[in-house]
Amino acid sequence: MSDATRTCAVCRRALDRDDALRIVLGPNGEPVVDFRRKLPGRGANVCWSRSCMEGVRERGSLARSMRAKVALPEGDWPLGDARRMVRRRQAELAGLAMRAGDLKSGGNVVDRLVKKGWPTALVLSSDAGETVAGDLEKQARGRELDLFRSLLGSEELGKALGRTGPRSVLALGSGPLARILTDELKRGSALM
Numbered sequence: 001m002s003d004a005t006r007t008c009a010v011c012r013r014a015l016d017r018d019d020a021l022r023i024v025l026g027p028n029g030e031p032v033v034d035f036r037r038k039l040p041g042r043g044a045n046v047c048w049s050r051s052c053m054e055g056v057r058e059r060g061s062l063a064r065s066m067r068a069k070v071a072l073p074e075g076d077w078p079l080g081d082a083r084r085m086v087r088r089r090q091a092e093l094a095g096l097a098m099r100a101g102d103l104k105s106g107g108n109v110v111d112r113l114v115k116k117g118w119p120t121a122l123v124l125s126s127d128a129g130e131t132v133a134g135d136l137e138k139q140a141r142g143r144e145l146d147l148f149r150s151l152l153g154s155e156e157l158g159k160a161l162g163r164t165g166p167r168s169v170l171a172l173g174s175g176p177l178a179r180i181l182t183d184e185l186k187r188g189s190a191l192m
């Protein structure tokens with residue numbers, strides 16, 4: 001196998017290195033997620049998807065892939081770790097994108113910008129209600145824009161943007177920070 005391809009420990013599909021979640025075995029047999037892909041030691045790779053991350057907890061797939069005894073951490077590991085990491089990234093990048101003028105928030109503002117053709121993508125908070133979501137879906141469809149659900153709730157988005165109140169609707173521009181945030185939104189969607 002070349003260095004650039006990996007096999008998912010759960011579904012056995014071939015993976016691109018950058019699409020995979022890498023897990024390495026710590027010194028006491030406890031597996032840890034290696035987000036930076038830099039930790040030494042025996043490793044396994046899993047698809048960046050909710051189903052394969054959940055699948056890690058079943059049928060001893062990790063032990064088989066690592067050819068070692070593996071003591072799985074409690075709870076929803078590794079999915080929970082991956083979600084926390086993406087949430088952090090989404091919050092951080094939303095703040096940076098806003099300061100760069102690459103992200104705007106709030107229903108009325110976004111509405112105006114969509115009419116002007118400014119956004120490259122639209123974003124809903126995880127807790128946006130049906131009415132708000134339906135409205136934004138319609139706008140996205142009309143302009144053929146991507147629409148994402150963030151893993152962050154409206155309070156968390158407001159905080160990430162340095163606002164005093166919640167934010168449940170965002171518009172992304174075409175700058176580099178918006179593009180990186182879009183990648184993290186896609187990675188988040190795969191974990192829903």
Ligand SMILES: [Zn+2]
Binds near residue numbers: 009010011046047052
């Ligand atoms: Zn898989």
